[in-house]
Amino acid sequence: MKHIVKVDGTHHIRLSDIEPGSVSELTPKAAAARTAELLTELAELQELLYAAQQTAVLIVLQGMDTSGKDGSIQHVMGVLNAQNCRVASFKVPTPREAAHDFLWRVHAESPARGEITIFNRSHYEDVLVVRVHKLIEESTWKSRFDSINDFEKMLAQNNTLILKFFLHISKDEQERRLLEREKDPTKAWKLSPADWKERELWADYQLAYEDAINHCGTAVAPWTIVPANHKWFRNLVLAEAVVEALRPHKQEWMQRLTSLGEAQKKQLRAMRGETST
Numbered sequence: 001m002k003h004i005v006k007v008d009g010t011h012h013i014r015l016s017d018i019e020p021g022s023v024s025e026l027t028p029k030a031a032a033a034r035t036a037e038l039l040t041e042l043a044e045l046q047e048l049l050y051a052a053q054q055t056a057v058l059i060v061l062q063g064m065d066t067s068g069k070d071g072s073i074q075h076v077m078g079v080l081n082a083q084n085c086r087v088a089s090f091k092v093p094t095p096r097e098a099a100h101d102f103l104w105r106v107h108a109e110s111p112a113r114g115e116i117t118i119f120n121r122s123h124y125e126d127v128l129v130v131r132v133h134k135l136i137e138e139s140t141w142k143s144r145f146d147s148i149n150d151f152e153k154m155l156a157q158n159n160t161l162i163l164k165f166f167l168h169i170s171k172d173e174q175e176r177r178l179l180e181r182e183k184d185p186t187k188a189w190k191l192s193p194a195d196w197k198e199r200e201l202w203a204d205y206q207l208a209y210e211d212a213i214n215h216c217g218t219a220v221a222p223w224t225i226v227p228a229n230h231k232w233f234r235n236l237v238l239a240e241a242v243v244e245a246l247r248p249h250k251q252e253w254m255q256r257l258t259s260l261g262e263a264q265k266k267q268l269r270a271m272r273g274e275t276s277t
């Protein structure tokens, strides 16, 4: 799709070159209809993924406060069957988590084969917030880029499809959303003075994100920059990206199901004393 930038190690990006307000040529209404179609396909693919038990899917959602991580989970991933889909949210590490290497808690939440796991924030916080707030040495966060790439490569070698999304909003849009929350009784609970404080560090965060995306966008675990000022467009981009990543595996999962089904039927025939044909 036009306007969508994928970072897979072949080139570097600058976030300031990518327009957070981009939209497709579709009207919001047409985009919503297309998103609904894609989500139906996604639910079907999820059924096959679950039954075939061959592939795991890891979806990483990152973005500035109010960029729409929760909304994406609700509107796009909400279609998924809870049977084999989970959300793992990463907050400030507990003392026990902080006493381990930074990937310890992340690995424990990674999806098993047949599952989809959505990371609401992720191991990338360990090269973002800790860098911006100078919580650790520069040499430590820098060395984590390699650790992350090795970790994600290992997951990919173990049949995990990794999709990482940066929900890209503008600073103005963030202000608008923060002020909107104050007016909406159903959203005001999400407000925190810390959001306004973090906002002052906007430029530092953008730089930290840019570095993380450029260092850790790889062929097996690419980053997609999602223009996210317009929620309807964000939903379309996410739905399309996830479906496009899963669709090529459909045949392989179907074949696996067929052979599993044949093996089960063979056992049934043997149990009934029928001769196999």
Ligand code: ADP
Pocket (backbone or CB within 6 Å): 065, 090, 091, 092, 093, 120, 121, 122, 125, 126, 129, 130
């Ligand atoms: P959210 O903003 O994701 O809806 P919270 O308001 O609870 O949820 O924020 C979670 C906070 O935890 C964020 O400020 C985030 O930067 C912080 N956090 C997550 N992982 C880490 C980490 N590894 N080190 C320090 N802070 C972290």
